[in-house]
Amino acid sequence: MGSKVYFIKASVDDGEQVLSKKAVRVFKAGGFAECFKENDFTAVKVHVGEDGNNTYITASCIKGLVDRLLALKTRPFVTDTSTLYVGRRHNAIDHAILAAEHGFSLRGLGIPFIPADGLLGTSETAVQINGELDKEVFIAYDIVRCQSILSVAHFTGHPATCAAGTLKTLGMGCASKKGKLKQHAALKLNISDDCTRCGVCFEHCPADAITLDDVKANIDQDKCIGCAECMAMCRFGAVECNWGQEDEVLQKSIAEHALGALKGKENRAAFFNFIMSVTEGCDCFNEADMTKIVDDIGIAASRDPVAVDKAALDLVESKGGRKLAELLENDKLDPRYQIEHAERIGLGIANYELIEIK
Ligand code: SF4
Ligand code: SF4
DSSP states (O other), rough: OOEEEEEEEEEOOGOOOHHHHHHHHHHHTTTTTGGGTTTTTEEEOOOOOTTTTSSSHHHHHHHHHHHHHHTTTTTEEEOOOOOSSSSSSSSSSEEEHHHHTEEEHHHSSSSSSSSSSTTTTEEEEEOOOOSOSEEEEEEHEEEEESSSEEEEEEEEEEETEEEEEEHHHHHHHTTTTHHHHHTTOOOOEEEOOOOOOOOHHHHTTTTEEEEOOOEEEEETTTTTTOOOOHHHHOOOOOOEEOOOOOOOHHHHHOOOOOOOOTOOOOOSSSEEEESSSOBBSOOSOOOOOBBSSSSSEEEEEESOOHHHHHHHHHHHHHHHHHHHHHHHTTTTTTTHHHHHHHHTTOOOOOEEEEEOOO
16 A cells, blocks of 8 residues: 555646645645644745746745644744855855745745754754665754654756655755765865955864965865865855766765654655646756746645655656656656665655545
């Protein structure tokens, strides 16, 4: 017997208000109110959209879900964590301003936006897990501290993980900067010519991996322990990652960080995948009007983060008539790494029963 995944057909053409109502119908049909208790601090994990992106799931689409939590008398806050790459979600202040511009605010939703990993993305808790890659993962402090989670993911393609849905929202999206860097184990940090030689990273590096020459700071890759402190502290955006194609280790590490994010919240979390505006890249791309790789499909939700991603993947591949990697025209990618690994480490089960709400 599989995990129950509740599903309703939906499209961005429905409009935000109808999408919000459809999400609430899924919430009610799935009995997700049981996951939340009065006075819970409830994290509503979202992606507020990168500056310039217009295919993210808008605040208005989740307004009905937030209202359900308020009616249940939880203390919900809308949240996300800061990015490794330099942009408007790199620190809490710029992130909160962007969130407010996109309606994720007290004014827009009736609840505040509180970045879960603090001012610089270094507010974290080391969570012990029984993973295969790691026994300890680094999760945003307020994700660990809250009592329940309503995860709202936009299920899309992704150039490194193939699929970006609930598992990625939980694993990458709930990790501190150090946790993110740990997931991107193949990444190396470098310091660009934007360096002003201010010396702040040099002072904060716990591994003495940074030296200052006459022109700029430099990182000794043999000494670097990947703590991301330099990246968090640099105010000039000079610490860069060598982004590139990554392998299955990234997806497995995402699954293990998702396990850490949910530790202690078994039966206290609900996972929504909005399967619409499914594009080649995720909401971190600062591009407008990215091309859809399939027509809009709907909203799927479950108490099982593995089942809800497997269901979304199957729905996308069924709609597109091809494997997701083929839709992305990159046969080196395979989204099943994250799903199979998540199942193996006990995060959920990939087998599911799809219950369609008419
Ligand atoms: S903190 Fe940034 S600008 Fe300052 S020395 Fe380090 S890399 Fe250069
Ligand atoms: S990531 Fe950490 S250890 Fe590596 S150079 Fe930056 S501050 Fe030093």
